[in-house]
Amino acid sequence: MSTEQGNTMFQGPVIVMGVSGSGKSSVGILLAEKLGLPYVEGDELHPKSNVEKMSKGTPLTDEDRWPWLDIIGERLAEGATSGIVITCSALKVIYRDRLRKAAGGKLAFVFLDGSKELLTDRMGHRTGHFMPLSLLETQLATLERPDKEDGVVTVDIDATPEAITDTAIEGLSKLTWS
Ligand SMILES: Nc1ncnc2c1ncn2[C@@H]1O[C@H](COP(=O)(O)OP(=O)(O)OP(=O)(O)O)[C@@H](O)[C@H]1O
Ligand SMILES: O=C(O)[C@H](O)[C@@H](O)[C@H](O)[C@H](O)CO
Numbered sequence: 001m002s003t004e005q006g007n008t009m010f011q012g013p014v015i016v017m018g019v020s021g022s023g024k025s026s027v028g029i030l031l032a033e034k035l036g037l038p039y040v041e042g043d044e045l046h047p048k049s050n051v052e053k054m055s056k057g058t059p060l061t062d063e064d065r066w067p068w069l070d071i072i073g074e075r076l077a078e079g080a081t082s083g084i085v086i087t088c089s090a091l092k093v094i095y096r097d098r099l100r101k102a103a104g105g106k107l108a109f110v111f112l113d114g115s116k117e118l119l120t121d122r123m124g125h126r127t128g129h130f131m132p133l134s135l136l137e138t139q140l141a142t143l144e145r146p147d148k149e150d151g152v153v154t155v156d157i158d159a160t161p162e163a164i165t166d167t168a169i170e171g172l173s174k175l176t177w178s
Helices: 024-035 049-056 062-078 092-105 116-125 132-140 161-173
Strands: 013-017 084-087 108-113 152-156
Touching: 013 024, 013 062, 013 092, 024 084, 024 108, 024 161, 049 062, 062 084, 062 092, 108 161, 116 132, 152 161
Parallel strands: 013 084, 013 108, 108 152
Antiparallel strands: none
């Protein structure tokens, strides 16, 4: 498969990452569709206790996140050869390294990057989601940006989901690993 620019479409495992409200689900679904890969919504893999905690406005701890990351890791391992798109906040380096290890090879990350103002606006307009706006502050404080890591495509979220997805696909096709 190839993009309009003639580059080869990425066909490996991809994590769409970023803080709450950055558009992981919106972009992840489109990305999977355009790459022709299966899509997994990481939020649906949280233990019930994590969802209850977040719903009450309590931030997750590392201990809360490890079992969830390991479930995501299992799905990544399953899709490592054929390719898969999974959404996961993956806020810290240690979380991303855990996922890389689980994938067992080259794991690409699409990092959805946006200002606090835009994120606040998007989360404020969203309805029917367990994650309260009050948790955005700790999400941003916890985020360790992945810019200098291997296999990362950073995309500015101040664009339509379609445009963000196309930029991500372009970036994925040009990824190099050291
Ligand atoms: N590029 C965009 N332009 C305008 N609105 C967007 C864009 N991306 C997402 N949205 C909207 O912003 C809100 C947050 O998006 P979404 O739920 O996809 O983010 P998320 O990162 O998956 O959030 P969470 O991790 O909290 O589940 C939704 O209401 C969505 O419709
Ligand atoms: O790592 C975390 O704190 C959590 O995973 C959150 O990021 C949520 O899963 C998600 O973003 C839902 O809004």
